[in-house]
Amino acid sequence: MNAAGALFALLTLTLVKATPLIYAALGGVLSERSGVVNIGLEGILTAGAFFAVVGSAATGSPLAGVAAGIVAGALLAVILAFAATRLGVDQIVAGTGLNIVALGGAAYGLLLIFGQPGASREVPSLGTTGERVLTLLAFVLTALLWFALFRTPWGLRVRSCGENPRAAEIAGIDALQTRFWAVVIGGAIASLGGVYLSLAELDLYSDGMTAGRGYIALAAVIFGRWNPWGALGAAVFFGFFAALQYTLQRAGIPSELMQALPYVAALVALAGFAGRVRAPAADGVPFER
């Protein structure tokens, strides 16, 4: 393969690896802009990936699978949204619980629905066209979310709840409800990342297939300064490192060290960026009336 071909392959793979990260990071941006930290992104990816496969297996239609994955991700987010807005819980602890629920739930469901542990059978997938459409949609959604957050009254309400929910309430905004829906819609967006993993990149669900992408997405949210375009840029950056491992692996560098690359990159970015960026002022702070 010539140099241009290799570069093209690397960039294509970067987009493939970045797409699920973009969706998860966009979900994180929306949620955190409203003041709710969503550590449960990993679990939402898992739910999206698993139920997309279940939906496709049950109906034979991958599009129904996409819908099932989105609904599952949104429903999982409802648990966090409810706990965060109505129970005033520690969002980070609850989000961690969400990841464990999804992990156990998917493994339980695998045995129950597919009768086998580890992985599901192959199901009708979205194919190459669907893969490309989903990647394109990630960019479109980024633009839409940016517009919604920064150019619409709804976005202003969401952001004001993330900065100062008490002031927002005085201005007549229902901060709890605004946060609730931001988390749920964020969950629906993030779940598309899981759908991409199981129905577009592959055609089955396997345990652990999300492989910490939800956590990298959390770093992408910070790295992207809580801005959809910034989050997209960070996701592409981490996606590049994930893609790079395949190129460098062929150069004889041990594969485990290469697989660690995106995580190390995220750690370095986290350390380098923390303190120099400002989170929404009420991000992660429970609000009670």
Add this chain to the structure above:
Amino acid sequence: MQRTLRDLLIALVVVFGVGSAAMLIAHASPIAGFGALLDGALGNASEFAETLLQTTALLFPALGIALAFRAGLFNIGAEGQIVLGGMTAGILGVALPLPGLVLIPLVLAGAACAGGLWGGLAGFLKARFGANEVISTLMLNTVALLLATYLIGGPFKQPGAGASETPQLPAAAWLPVLIPNTRLSVSFLLALLLAGALWYVFGRTVFGYELRAAGEAPEAARRAGIDLGRTALTAMTLSGAIAGLGGATIVMGVLHRFNTGLSPGYGFIAIAVALVGNLDPLFIILAAFGFGILQSGSIAMQAEANVPRDVVTLIEGLVIIALAGRRFVAQRRTS
């Protein structure tokens, strides 16, 4: 006390409520399911020993997590710290030709250092750069597993090693068995001792007070002259060391070799254990026993009542969400 009882009640409602629902979905009667679970965990001496073994495996990381929580830090990295502690034990145990009396303490200390280093790294990133420890420990979990896989398959590969594991440890490095003909080793007593020691440290020492002050009122603690950065570094290092110790006891007491799959998520389940135990080391012992029953009985539940054992993981996650009601992480995410 009242809080602890309330939390315990919530946990029990979640366990039995969600457990029953999950069993009904799997077409099993909850009575048969929970019966099989309890019988499988406590039915005879060897099953009871297996439950205590699970209790031990959860107790170490839960104590570490509780220590960090007390300082207002959320260590989700126990899983990676367990892996690196276990790996260090697996490598040192085979490499050092020493008699057991010297070897065992040395290997345990080495494992604690490895876990401490990994936890301390997150503490350092927090203290020096303000990097949020939640996200950094999550990253470090994955890096730890990859690093361990690389090290034992590459630079530290020893003759007789299988894929993703070290060769068997010499008998000198095995922890003595506590109940004959079972896999339960003295690590159980070690974990109890540690819990007792931490109970003393948390409640009766200046360091314990500083941890709590930093966790519950960081601004007041800072004004009172407590170095928050140093506290974060110390707490995360100790937290990691305790989890690493737990990994070593699995290697030296149960598997007698290091395997990259030595922990089926103990580091995460231990979060639920620490929360149910309300961060109090003595209650954490009881909580670890309760979750030990779930862990060890779930195999029998799957075999006899046809309920997928992973439902236990789902329940543990829900317990965490249900008990997240208190502000544990006092310090701000970034800044």
